[in-house]
Amino acid sequence: MPETARRADRLSGSRYGNRPTMKDVAARAGVGLKTVSRVVNSEPGVTPDTERRVQEAIDALGFRRNDSARVLRKGRTASIGLVLEDLADPFYGPLSRAVEEVARAHGALLINGSSAEDPDREQELALALCARRVDGLVVIPAGDDHRYLEPEMKAGVATVFVDRPAGRIDADVVLSDNLGGARDGVAHLIAHGHRRIGFIGDMPRIHTAAERLRGYRAAMQDAGIAVEDAWMSLGVTVPERVRRAAEGMLAGPSPVTAIFTGNNRVTVTVVRVLAEHRRPVALVGFDDIELADLLQPGVTVVAQDAAALGRTAAERLFRRLDGPSPAPERIELPTRLITRGSGELPPAD
Amino acid sequence: MPETARRADRLSGSRYGNRPTMKDVAARAGVGLKTVSRVVNSEPGVTPDTERRVQEAIDALGFRRNDSARVLRKGRTASIGLVLEDLADPFYGPLSRAVEEVARAHGALLINGSSAEDPDREQELALALCARRVDGLVVIPAGDDHRYLEPEMKAGVATVFVDRPAGRIDADVVLSDNLGGARDGVAHLIAHGHRRIGFIGDMPRIHTAAERLRGYRAAMQDAGIAVEDAWMSLGVTVPERVRRAAEGMLAGPSPVTAIFTGNNRVTVTVVRVLAEHRRPVALVGFDDIELADLLQPGVTVVAQDAAALGRTAAERLFRRLDGPSPAPERIELPTRLITRGSGELPPAD
DNA sequence: CGCGCTCATGACAACGTTGTCCAGGCTCTA
DNA sequence: TAGAGCCTGGACAACGTTGTCATGAGCGCG
Known part of the structure; x- marks a missing residue:
């Protein structure tokens, strides 16, 4: 035919x-x-x-x-890709929106996908976006090896990593000051008299989790406190396991008097545990959470500016697209300690 | 040259x-x-x-x-568009994610954009997506006239509206049972002895807001209660104005003993107002909010299933893409009353 | 009045892929 | 061993757009 x-x-x-x-x-x-x-x-x-x-x-x-024919002819697609971990996570919503706004200001559309914290899925998604010939890529890494993106970047796909650094590859990165923020948060607890302070965070293979753990250790060391293994719980995010971890730290012969939580999901679970606990326990969490000010006590947090992360990354990307390619850079945004009560509770021995 | x-x-x-x-x-x-x-x-x-x-x-x-050349040749782009109001809104994150999952299961990518509740921007976005030749479109309408999509739909762009119905056009719609949910929530307050019940909601030109208002009126009428104008505040979402509206209802000669709030943003502001109020006031809110269970008292809500809305809409869209085109349908998903304390407070006259 | 100049317009190729069809070489069978 | 049939591989057109260049009409000016 x-x-x-x-x-x-x-x-x-x-x-x-x-x-x-x-x-x-x-x-x-x-x-x-x-x-x-x-x-x-x-x-x-x-x-x-x-x-x-x-x-x-x-x-x-x-x-x-038909813009897809136009794209073929012109070479540029006026669209950028965003690979993040989970659109439904309240931390990524504002980040994604910020990227979208910058893209819009540059006349570009945003294609996004969730990796679900799976490195294979991250790669599959990123490469699918490259096959669509997006002009640029904003990636919140799930994996720790991004050499698979090297040919794409060489071929002209502007790429910026956000929230976590790229693995085994030289590229732009926009991060929060995870180490400094965690150190400040833990130091805040120490300043209020705590010495037995627990840490519950995600797997240390995730960069942000590792940095926050380092910040915790640094603050403890600065104060001359020897950290006991029983105070730390790593690689724990599922509510049920967070609950057990928190309960474990609060029981035993020398229970912690304060807990530092490594991300928003851990924080909300720990808030639940503490609400049921008889003794008051101090809490500082990494990441802000909605309504934190209305709880009794209000939850003191180390807040990142998710929108600023997204905005900064996207602007960096378009600068790279619009002008000559600058050398890869590492940009670190400050965090902010917001005191609301839970972090200012004195130790109850 | x-x-x-x-x-x-x-x-x-x-x-x-x-x-x-x-x-x-x-x-x-x-x-x-x-x-x-x-x-x-x-x-x-x-x-x-x-x-x-x-x-x-x-x-x-x-x-x-080069998938964009492939697309040109094959006619299908294996991508769908999602036009929503604001990606940063915690209600739309899960919805968007659900749409993405369905798209992924069908091998399609998701392009999305925020209308910021601006009808012009909604139209601009939807048409830009059509120009990219997305295979289908999931739209959370900002405007109330979607005739501009008629040629596109005729040309084969599968279109499903979510959360609010399409305006002046015959199309698939997936909605929550806004009227029924609001009626149940208000009836719940009435069942706990309240008669002077306030309503604070968005502009009635927004379909969901109008339906919820109707639900409020229906419940009041069922109980034989004549609604006073002073009890209703419409078109109010900015925190400052919500605050004034709530304070207004709680003052005066016959203050309300309970408030029904029309969406999540209104609810959080009213929670703040009530926290400062001397008398206990009952509250039921439309839309669930995170940590609602941890507040004192817990916030009773009429919850919609945002993920189910997204999933249902996306599945409907792909059914339309994969098979013969069925007649447009209106699908209504039930809401769920979650009692947590604030809605069960007795009237404090 | 004719020369060249400007300007609107259209013919054509190219972007990178996929669908169709044909050619040639091979195997298998009678 | 010749003819039929199969299988691999390639030439070519087409998808709908945009960049380049050619054309010819209209016009001003000498």
């Missing part, structure tokens, strides 16, 4: 009423193909009369330019 | 090292163009030896198929 027959077939057999093309518009308006293109793109060199005729044909046929 | 010269120009002048194409791979492997295409797409009819040679050339050149 020759192409022309096939096309007719598709016309009738498919539920897609084939969309009109510039060629159809041109035929209807009695002008050349290129003239239609000129009108559609508001290029100069078309008389008002011709323009009107073309516009009428466009309206009559319901023509809309 | 002829095309060939221009291309060479782009090669040297641009920071994009032009990516290798199938043609390049074919040349290097010493085979025909189509044979490369066959290997890339795992089509039959290639001897193992030829396949190996082609694969080597692909690896050596770092070739990746």
